[in-house]
Amino acid sequence: MDLDLRKVRYFVAVAELLHFGRAAERLHIAQPVLSRQIRSLEKDLDAPLFERDSHGVSLTTAGHQLLDDGRALLASADATRRRVRRSARGPHRLVVGFRAGIVLTRTLRAYGAAHPGIEVRARRVEWDDQERLILDGTVDLAYLRRPIREDGLTLLPLFTETRVAMLPGDHRLAGKPDLVRADLDGETWLRYADPGPDDVPIRSIEEKFEAVASGAGITLVPVSVAEQYSRPDITYVPVTDAEPDEVVLAWEAARRSALIEGFVQSVRGARD
Structure with a gap:
């Protein structure tokens, strides 16, 4: 028997909330209907899930196994739906992702002027969703910063940027003309990837501002971020021996799109 995605979606809601009543409210269906659908799914799979x-x-x-597989299955189904709808609309819109600090205005204007029949949009992405938004079709391609999970992507290296320390305005090193990494020994560094179970991951530049200004820690950011984002309670100081930040253009390796190919060629041409 084929797996019913609607039942899987119902199951994931119950599995995440561990409460049939609240899951029914989330799904906007009656609880008895939800219970029958879950029993039917258990029968289809010949396995108890709860x-x-x-x-x-x-x-x-x-149930734990289906929750892991079901989330991936639903995400894949949603991505397929978006790609099909996009194909049905025809090759007339290109969505370009970008990380904070990366300015696309000149590139997008030039591309739009050369392709007047194509609508070009920009969407900001963050470190924790930059790859997923490309692979699920939310953006067609994106300007990313390393580190990058490269599986399924094609990368075109573009440029590197120096990095600066983001410090509270009253920090002991604020006002210095420059620093080296050793000057920052003993500081608390903000963590972004793989936070602990009780931590709230820091995603955006605005969240970095709040964390640094409150004294929770310091971080390094690309110089373009420092040039575009400022607050009176934040200061930036160059770190001369910090590893540079690398920016790449990324798109889905398996996807065939004349729009993406054309955009990549225009970017390559601008670099030559």
Whole structure:
């Protein structure tokens, strides 16, 4: 029997909330209907997905497995739906992602002037979704900063930038003409990737501002970020021996698109 994606979506809601009533509210369906759909899915798979007792609902081993696989399956189905809808609209719109600090205005204007029948839009991406938004079709290609999970992507290196320390305005090193990494020994560095279970991941430049200004820690940012974003309680100081920040243009390796190929060629031509 084919796996019913609607039932999988219902299952994921219950598995995430571990509560049939709240899951039914999220899904905008009646709880008895949701319960019947879950029982039907368990029958389809010939496996119990939940343990139900007086203390509530918990996942079985099979349920944990389906939650992992189901999330990936639903994400893939959603990406397929977006790509099909985009294809149905025809090759008339290009969405270009970019990280904070990277200015696309001149590139997008030049591309739009050379291709007047194509609508070009820009969308900001963050470090924790930059690859996913390309692979699921939300953006067609994007200007990314390393580190990058390269699986499934084609990368075109573009340029590097020096990095500067982002410090609270009253920091002991504020006002220095420049620093080296050793000057920052003993400082608390903000963590972005793989936060602990009780941590809130820092995603955007605005969140970095709040964390640094509050004294939670310091970080390094590309010089373009320092040039474009400022606050009176934040200061930037060049770090002469910091590893440069690398910017690349990335797109899905397996995707065939005349628009993407044309944009990449225009970028290559501008570099030559």
